[in-house]
Amino acid sequence: MFKKIFFQGLAAGLLAAIASIIYNRIYFFAFGVNFSKLVNIPVLTALNLAACIVAAIGYWLIKKWFGPKADIIFNFSFSILSFASIIIPVSATLPFDLKNPELFPGLTVPMHFFPALAWFTLNPLFKK
Amino acid sequence: MKRLIYPLAAAAIIVGSAFTVIKSQDWKIGDDYSVKFSSDDPSGVFKGLQGTVNFDEKDLASSKFDVSVDVATINTGNGMKNTHAKSDKWLDADKYPLIKFTSSSITAAGSGYQAKGMLDFHGVQKEITIPFTFQNNTFSGSFEINRLDYNINTAEPNHGATTLKVEITVPVSKS
Numbered sequence: 333m334f335k336k337i338f339f340q341g342l343a344a345g346l347l348a349a350i351a352s353i354i355y356n357r358i359y360f361f362a363f364g365v366n367f368s369k370l371v372n373i374p375v376l377t378a379l380n381l382a383a384c385i386v387a388a389i390g391y392w393l394i395k396k397w398f399g400p401k402a403d404i405i406f407n408f409s410f411s412i413l414s415f416a417s418i419i420i421p422v423s424a425t426l427p428f429d430l431k432n433p434e435l436f437p438g439l440t441v442p443m444h445f446f447p448a449l450a451w452f453t454l455n456p457l458f459k460k
Numbered sequence: 461m462k463r464l465i466y467p468l469a470a471a472a473i474i475v476g477s478a479f480t481v482i483k484s485q486d487w488k489i490g491d492d493y494s495v496k497f498s499s500d501d502p503s504g505v506f507k508g509l510q511g512t513v514n515f516d517e518k519d520l521a522s523s524k525f526d527v528s529v530d531v532a533t534i535n536t537g538n539g540m541k542n543t544h545a546k547s548d549k550w551l552d553a554d555k556y557p558l559i560k561f562t563s564s565s566i567t568a569a570g571s572g573y574q575a576k577g578m579l580d581f582h583g584v585q586k587e588i589t590i591p592f593t594f595q596n597n598t599f600s601g602s603f604e605i606n607r608l609d610y611n612i613n614t615a616e617p618n619h620g621a622t623t624l625k626v627e628i629t630v631p632v633s634k635s
Contacts, residue, residue, distance in 0.1 A: 425537035428496070428505040434539025 334392050340451070340458040341388025345381035347450035352376040352443045359439045365432045367439060376443070383447040407452070414448045487513040487597075487632035494629045495529050497605075499621030502545070504536035506559070513632055515566070517594065525563040525575055531556060550613050556582050561590070575601075582610040592628075599630040 353376055360366065387410055394409070395402040421440035426433045495506040508530025515523040531553040534545050546553040563577035564587075572593035579588045586609060592601030606623050608614055 422540070423538070425541075428503075428535050428537055430537070431535070432539075433535065433537055434542060436539060 333395070336458060337388045337392045337395075338385070340454060341384040341391075342381070343458075344387070344447060344450040344454050345384030347454065348384060348446040349377040349380040351446045351450065352380055355442060355446075356439065363432075363435055363438075365435045365439075367426075367430060367436060369430060370426065371439060380447055380450075384451060387447060387451055410448045410451065414445050417444045420444075485514070485516045486635045487515060488635035489513060489527075490631035490633060492631050494627075496627045497624045498627070499624045501620045502536045502541055504534055504541075504545075506530070507533035507535070509630070511560075513599070513630070515594065515599075520566045520568065520573070523563075523566045525561060525566070525577065528558040528560040531559060551582060561588075579605075581605075582612050584610040586610065590628075597632055599632065600628070602627040 353373055356371055356376065360368075390409070391402070391406050394406045398405055418437075418441045421444070422437045424436065426436060430436075489509055489511075493509050495509055497504060497506075506529040509527060511525070511527030513525055513527065515525070531551050532546060534542055534551065534553075536542055536545060545551055548555065558580075559582075560580040561575075561577055562580075563575040565577075566573055566575045569591060572591060574589050574591045576587065576589045578585050588603060588605075590601045590603045592599055594600075602625060604623055604625050608617060608622050613619060
């Protein structure tokens with residue numbers, strides 16, 4: 333069972349990474365701000381993969397402990413944790429040489445929901 | 461007529477000397493300058509440094525700094541903090557858009573120099589002394605400032621640090 337959940341995490345991580353990279357490019361062209369020192373393709377790929385693999389491990393554990401109620405508990409937990417995590421970019425202190433730090437949350441806050449969004453999008457495919 | 465040559469020459473020299481001004485070197489501020497402030501909370505930088513830098517190591521008496529930074533350019537690395545810092549509760553960038561320093565005297569001090577002058581900050585003018593060095597066409601100086609001396613959020617003296625260390629590095633080129 334863990335193998336299937338692991339691949340769901342991997343697929344969700346890749347999908348979230350692709351979405352983040354696309355959003356990063358759109359944001360760059362829309363606002364002309366460059367946070368590539370902190371937010372770039374390797375960082376986005378690694379963080380989204382890590383988030384979804386951690387989510388997969390969490391899902392596997394919840395499934396083990398709570399059985400049929402696992403999906404409800406996991407979905408709520410994933411959404412709440414995604415929401416709570418936005419405090420990280422909002423309160424982050426960026427290097428002083430980066431201009432327009434007030435535009436940093438606008439870039440990164442939506443990205444914090446991409447792992448959950450990707451997981452929920454792919455979930456029906458892995459339920460079969 | 462011959463007798464008048466020397467008196468006329470002397471007069472010419474005296475009159476000519478009136479138009480001779482001993483002028484110390486003007487320097488152009490380089491783009492890579494940094495105006496940093498640091499404390500436990502907050503720390504950051506200012507941009508928008510401009511003004512005149514007139515400095516000659518051999519003629520300190522006629523050397524003078526008259527510079528300012530743009531308050532609205534404050535960057536603490538956090539957008540919310542920047543907004544707070546510029547608000548009327550703190551630096552009030554709309555009412556006091558510039559922080560100005562005008563030196564009144566520059567003297568040698570130890571291995572460097574010190575500039576005594578007026579700091580105009582948040583509507584308060586206060587005399588301060590900034591020790592600095594000048595090496596490789598770069599001015600480097602640091603000093604401490606107490607925000608309460610400049611009436612900055614005196615209602616909350618314990619909100620964040622009151623004393624901030626200001627470090628200034630200004631590369632210059634001959635203008």
